[in-house]
Structure formats: C-alpha cells, structure tokens
C-alpha cells in the first residue's frame with residue numbers, strides 16, 4: 001500500500017494505491033454519506049458497498065452531462081443530504097468526473113472521495129482534481145478544479161474490466177513513462193506478460209509510480225498554466241482520432257503519441273531508435289488501430305484547438321524518451337511533419 005499526497009492551496013488529497021475497497025470505512029469521515037456509481041460497477045461490486053444510499057447512473061460517456069447532475073442533485077435533496085454530508089464515488093473516470101463536479105456545486109460544495117475502479121481513472125482521471133461534464137460533443141465544457149479528500153486505487157478491481165477498457169487505460173500509463181520516466185517505460189516493456197494477465201502486484205507498482213509522477217506535476221501546476229500541459233502529450237491528434245475516427249480514448253491517444261513522437265523526430269528532438277521503440281511497445285499491446293482520417297481533417301480541427309494562439313499551437317514534443325517539452329509550432333509546420341510520418345500508423 002502506498003500513500004501519495006497532492007498538496008494544493010492548504011488542502012491535501014491522499015491517493016492510496018494498493019488499498020482494498022473493502023477497507024473504505026477506515027477512510028470515510030463521520031458524516032452522512034451517499035454513494036454514486038454506475039450500473040456496471042454496482043452489479044459487480046454493489047454487494048460490498050457500505051450501507052449508504054446508492055445512486056447509480058447509466059454507464060458511459062453519454063451520462064456525462066448536466067442532466068445527470070440535475071437528476072443526481074434532485075436525488076440528494078430527497079435523501080436530505082446537506083453541506084455537512086459526504087459523496088463517495090465508486091467507478092471509472094465518468095463516475096468520478098460527474099461525482100467530483102456534483103460535490104463541488106451541490107449546496108455550494110461538500111467533501112468527496114473516490115474508489116477508482118478503471119485503469120484509466122486510477123492512473124489519470126481520479127488524480128489531479130479536474131471534474132466536469134460535457135456539453136454536447138464538447139468534452140468537459142463545464143467543470144472545475146477541486147481535489148477529493150481521498151482516492152482508493154484497488155488493483156484487484158481491474159480484473160473485472162473489459163479488455164478494451166483495460167488496454168485503453170494502459171495507454172495513459174505508457175504515456176506517463178514516455179513523458180516523464182524512461183525507467184517506467186522499460187519496466188512496462190519488460191513486464192508485458194504480467195501486465196496482460198493483470199498481475200495485481202505488477203499493477204500496484206506501475207499504477208503507484210504513474211500516480212506519483214502525475215501527482216508531482218499537479219502539485220506544481222494544478223491549473224495547467226505550464227508544466228501540466230505535458231500531460232496532454234499525444235492528445236492533440238488523439239482527440240481528433242477519438243471523435244472523428246471513433247476510437248476509445250486510450251487507443252486514440254496511443255496513435256496520437258506515435259504522431260507526436262514522429263513530429264518530435266522530424267523536429268530533430270527524438271532519435272529514430274526511440275521513436276521505433278515507442279511504436280513497437282504500443283503495437284505489442286495492440287494499441288495502434290488504423291484510422292482513415294484525411295490529413296486535411298486533422299488540420300481543420302487542430303486549427304480550432306483551444307491551445308492555439310494566432311497561427312501557432314502549443315504542442316507537446318519529446319526531447320528524448322522520458323522528457324516532454326512544450327513548443328509553439330505553426331499548424332502548417334505540424335502538418336508538414338505529419339505528412340512525413342503518417343505511414344508509421
């Protein structure tokens with residue numbers, strides 16, 4: 001069991017990697033509490049939930065909207081939860097993003113905690129205090145920064161995840177190694193079999209290293225004014241592939257990482273050997289799926305990117321494996337590089 005703390009503005013948020021979900025009562029404050037979860041997680045783990053009222057949403061991104069917030073807020077009012085209460089979310093990134101946002105605005109805010117149940121949420125979504133919901137197709141259009149009191153990452157919950165959800169989370173774990181820690185990446189490469197068989201001890205060690213890296217970034221730059229931007233590595237092209245190419249987040253980010261690494265190589269920052277190593281690693285986990293998005297579609301969508309200033313976009317590149325840097329590149333330059341490397345996918 002490892003405790004990793006995120007310290008921001010007089011608040012400490014503790015992430016416990018390797019803790020069992022069944023010990024949750026040790027972490028709950030002595031307050032009236034409710035549980036927010038989704039129907040899949042409830043079906044598998046509901047019998048083990050502590051005896052608080054449970055509100056379950058329909059699984060998936062389609063629930064991540066203001067209607068769900070309104071519906072849940074109504075249910076909390078009915079149960080008489082007030083500002084002295086507590087919200088426990090049990091689920092993946094969708095449940096955590098919704099519950100964190102609801103807890104931030106319900107009665108002007110009450111404390112909350114997570115049992116993070118998917119690999120994506122253990123390494124990414126439940127770490128860092130970003131909460132929110134979508135408006136139509138615009139992801140996280142309404143949201144805030146607010147840290148949970150605690151996050152429990154129980155690696156044994158990952159055994160019940162569908163394979164594509166598991167691999168999708170793995171892409172974000174690989175990303176943390178690629179941008180910050182080449183040793184983590186080597187260990188992922190060397191433990192491929194154990195990872196694929198979801199060995200709990202290996203997962204506990206890898207998740208905790210990844211969370212430690214993300215926590216260090218968030219502690220330094222909670223509101224993404226600088227350093228935190230490196231976490232977006234692979235996401236500029238990845239988001240286009242996710243929406244226009246209809247791929248699951250992690251798979252799209254994996255392709256986005258290959259493109260960003262290829263552009264880094266074109267810009268003279270990354271060696272061909274390092275680029276090839278990344279491509280081979282992602283391929284070995286079957287994370288690279290073909291997309292059929294024309295280059296013009298990428299430039300069109302990227303030109304609208306919110307990280308764009310004038311003609312240039314802040315883009316995350318690699319200055320060698322394990323070291324990400326943010327550079328301003330013109331969309332033309334980006335697409336010129338892209339045209340040189342798209343055959344890698």
Ligand SMILES: NC(=O)c1ccc[n+]([C@@H]2O[C@H](COP(=O)([O-])OP(=O)(O)OC[C@H]3O[C@@H](n4cnc5c(N)ncnc54)[C@H](O)[C@@H]3O)[C@@H](O)[C@H]2O)c1
Nearest residue numbers: 040059060092093094117118120121124125130157160161
């Ligand atoms: N807040 C952040 O910083 C941040 C970062 C990355 C992603 N996100 C958000 O996270 C969301 C994606 O997260 P996700 O991939 O966890 O999606 P998710 O919550 O939809 O979970 C994926 C699927 O797995 C199921 N599931 C979850 N845990 C399970 C378990 N232990 N066993 C069996 N099934 C389980 C869910 O019911 C769902 O069907 C997106 O909305 C994304 O925007 C947020």
